[in-house]
Amino acid sequence: MQGETFSAGKNRMTIYYDRGRVAGKDKNIETRVSGSGGGGYSYQGTGGSAPISITSTTIIHDKIYLQKDDGKERAVELTNWDVACREGNDMLVTWIIPEGKEKGSYVGIKNITNGSELFNDDAIRDLANQDFIKNKALKYFTLIAALFLLYSIGKGIMLFIGIAGFIAYEIYIRNKNKEAGWVIRNYLKQLLDANN
Template identity: 30%
Template sequence: MKHLYLQQGNLDVESFIDTRAAMKNFECKGKQVEFRTVTGEVAGAHKRSDTIVSGSGGGGSTYNGHGYTSPVQISSKIVVKQEFFLKPADGNQIPVQLSDEDIPLSDRQNMTMISGHAGNAVGKWTHLVNHDAALYWKLGDVGAHAVVWGLVRNPLFSFLIGVAIWIAIGYAVSGSVGFIGMVAFWVYEWINLRNVSKALRNHFDELGREMLRKDAVSS
């Protein structure tokens, strides 16, 4: 057993995951993501909903009785948070919290959680496999996982690099050439993120189907 650090949503947990239960790794441009599983029985499953309210507008200006005020816009989003314990047959209970996921679960169901790990990056839950229902769910956003695992650049970092290219080329050559260079870099980064996300999404599906095939063979 190996001590690993896992994170999903807003929850940081330290869990004992059986690193021997490994699955097919994902490789991309010399980098590798390892996938590991932990299987057990669900206990204490429950959900709660948090409402996030945000607003914009309401600004404006007036002069001599004339002016304008932009309308206030209020929006809300309901985020479902799911919590439960996973009880392996021969290990410690693992607390799991999933944010913005709404998956049907009940206590005493047999389930596997799959986690992805790359180098020193924080481990991320990637799958929930319900063996009793013969279904699996992919967890989180694959693009966000790719950033955490270092497979692609953080979009903010890519934006700043693009601006730096514009400034550097604009100073050395011309502003219009620098602008073209910035846009070309951003397009390249977007295509790279799209391609990596697609490959990672396909790999996730392959891992989920693999778990269900194992169930079919064992039964």
């Protein structure tokens, strides 16, 4: 179902939701292991070896089948949410679609039966992003190019002005992102609280 359309900073978006009973659920846990190092050398009876580094990452996949009042089912696929629910629980899932896009990310889930709520902080942070250039690599490439240009124009003073301007911009945008994130969470919380 479609909820409200609202603005979070300069970004317009619409919140959507579905409510239903859990008809079935699957949970899979995936562990990814990677290692590096361990190479070594030997010379005339002495040598050394590089330390071995092993890291592992656990990824949780939830698939929840919600049966709505009209009998239709919705398969909700989530990564790293670790949703606690069982068959028969009343659940509400929410997602937000930014203006101009066709898809959005799940941002909040409420298990109405047990009262638990989960939020996708990464998706909310992405939706709240007020940056003019959203891609970080492109943003820093542009910064370096601009600083190089400023240095070639006016040497040290222009470079200093450019760096100070960038720092001021970053502080301003960080505050705007926090405000936009608060607006998104507020709309999301109102929707979750209205469905008890």
